[in-house]
Amino acid sequence: MTGIGATTPLGGTAADTWQAVLAGHSGVRPLPSEWIERYELPVSFAAQIAVEPSEVLATPELRRLDRSAQFAMIAAREAWADAGTPQTDPTRLATVVGTGIGGVWTMLGAWDTVRERGARRVLPMTVPMLMPNSPTANISVAFGAKAGAHTPVSACASGAEAILLAARTIRDGRADVVIAGGTEAAIHPMPLAAFAKMQALSLRNDSPATASRPFCTTRDGFVMGEGAGVLVLESAEHAAARGARVYAQVAGVGSTADAYGVAPPDPSGRGQLAAMRTAIDDAGLVGADIVHVNAHATATPTGDTIESLAIQATLSDAVPDPADSADLANAGVPDALVSATKSMTGHLLGAAGAIETIFTVLALRDRTAPPTTNIEQLDPEVHLNVVCDRPAPLPARGKIAALNNAFGFGGHNIALVLTAP
Amino acid sequence: MGLERQEVLAGLTEIIVEETGLPAEAVEDDKSFVEDLDVDSLSMMTIVTLAEDKFSVRIPDDAVKDLTTVGAAVDYIIGAGESA
Known part of the structure; x- marks a missing residue:
């Protein structure tokens, strides 16, 4: 990994976002009052982007x-510049950018136009704009990337799946450099209404900034966020040949499917554990080697509990099954520092796995685990070393490994193991 | 009610500038959409759709291929405005 870029509720760049994360800021803002009054949305806040694209493009x-x-x-350009604008054979440069929902503003806006003003008023770019592969296709065109342009669509795992696919693309010898990440722009009344109907959203309208409270006993759902995170991944040879600064390596990847339900995760946590263990095995490591975990932890009541059991079992190498409570009780609390950065960013859906990969990269670089804010009281069912309120130091010397999880509606489980020398 | 030529040229120029990113000075009567302004077929349809909306005229799809220059488009819009 040689370049990072992001535009998020906490900042217009990866660096600004990371500074805000370390400072424990909240990216949550009020929604337009018209949405609440006219549509009777039950939620009055979301984590909207910090820097509007109209200020940049x-x-x-x-x-x-x-x-x-x-x-x-915006994120891809930042990542490419951050990587030092690599001189690369276009046929050896690929793009992989995932999204959860796609061009929902364009799609619904065009439908409004058809209904209100007729078919002739629909703009001809509507389809190329709304298709979920549009971000990766546009980045492919902008950077002349001809080795392939891919779009993983796995709900809230999409951004992490993009990193997984990028790593495999390089490993398979299909590209030397991949521009990879995730993006989402779904803070629109319709998705908000639909997520609220699933009882997935926090409705803490009296305290928006503390609404996203992963691993806290009083958590009541996630806060919708928007933004994008993009990374530049290169083969070790390509990076070495051009003397690139290397942030971290993707040492291992794992993906499984729960095959349980299209919305709820498998309560046993077995699918999540299998993804994490596959990634750790793939990296040639064991659970005890992991010093930091950026958890998926969206702050839904059941989701966080399942993930915490799965992380505990994974990192306690002796526990084969996260649903075996006796084994887990004996295993105790793993040493790894666990962070839930959605407490600050909100849940960026298809971009979440990508920006959290960036956070994991920067945690390794700075040897600092970011905080989890808004934990009034750690859920007693969570037997993890959760970093609360302030950043915490990671081991100062030697090679260290971190794990990043992303799970999506549909039972998609993605785990990435990153290492830094 | 007829449309003033200068007014139509100014309005169309505004649409073209937003679509292409070119400076307004680059948009002149005799400029070719394809050769001078680098407007591809989808961009042309975008410009036409926005122009129909702005000037409350109808520009049939089969008329678009004859609108090779900015001036031709302006004249067509004025003509369509008069017959409306």
Whole structure:
């Protein structure tokens, strides 16, 4: 990993976002009051982007890209510049940018146009803008990346799945460099209404900044976020040949499917454990080697509990089954420092896995685990070393390994193991 | 009610500038959409759709291929406005 870029509720760049994370800031803001009054949305807040694309992009790009592709393009340009604008054979450069929902603003806006003003008023760029592969396709065009352009769509695991696919693309010898990440722009009344109907959203309207409280006893759902995270991944040879600064390596990847339900995760946590263990095995490590975990932890009441059991079992190498409570009780609390950064960013859905990969990279670089904010009281069912309130130091010397989880509606489980020398 | 030529040119220029990112000075009567302004077929349809909306005229799809220059488009819009 040689380049990072992000535009998030906490900042317009990866660096600004990371500073805000270390400081424990909240990216949550009020929604337009019209949405609450006119549509009777039960939630009055979300984690909207800190820097609007209109402040960064020129008008033609703003008009040709859905909001989700605007975010992705901004993050990709930052990541590419951060990587030192690598000189690369276009046929050896690929893109992999995932999204959960796709161009929902474009799609619903075009439908409004058809209904209110007729088919003739629909703009011809509507389909190329709303398709979920639009972000990766536009980045492919902008960077002349000809080795392949891929779009994992696995709900809230999409961004992490993009990193997994990018790593495999390089390992398989299909590219030397991959621009990879995730993006989402779904803070629109319809998805908010639908997520609220699933009882997935926090409705803490009296205290938006502390609404996202992963691993806390009083958590009541996630806070919808928007933004994008993009990384530049290179083969070790390519990075070494051009003398690139290397942040971290993708040492191992794992993906499984719960095959349990299209919305709820398998309560046993077995699928999540299998993904994490596969990634750790793939890295040639054991659970005890992991010093830091960026958890998926969206702050839903059941989701966080399942993940915490699965992480505890994974890192306690002796526990084969996270549903075996006696084994887990004996295993105790693993040493790894666990962070739930959605407490600050909200849940960026298809971008979450990508920005949290960036956070994991920066945690390794700075040897600092970011805080989890808003924990009034740690859920007694969570037997993890959760970093609360303030950043915590990771081992100062030697090679260290961290784990990043991302899980999505549909039972998609993605785990990534990153290492830093 | 007819449309003033200068008014139509200014309005169309605004649309073209937003679509292409070119400076307004680059958009002149005799400029070719394809050769001078680098407007591809989807961009042309975007410009036409926005122009229909802005000037309350109808530009049939099969008329678009004859609108090769900015001036031709302006004249067509004025003509369509008069017959409306």
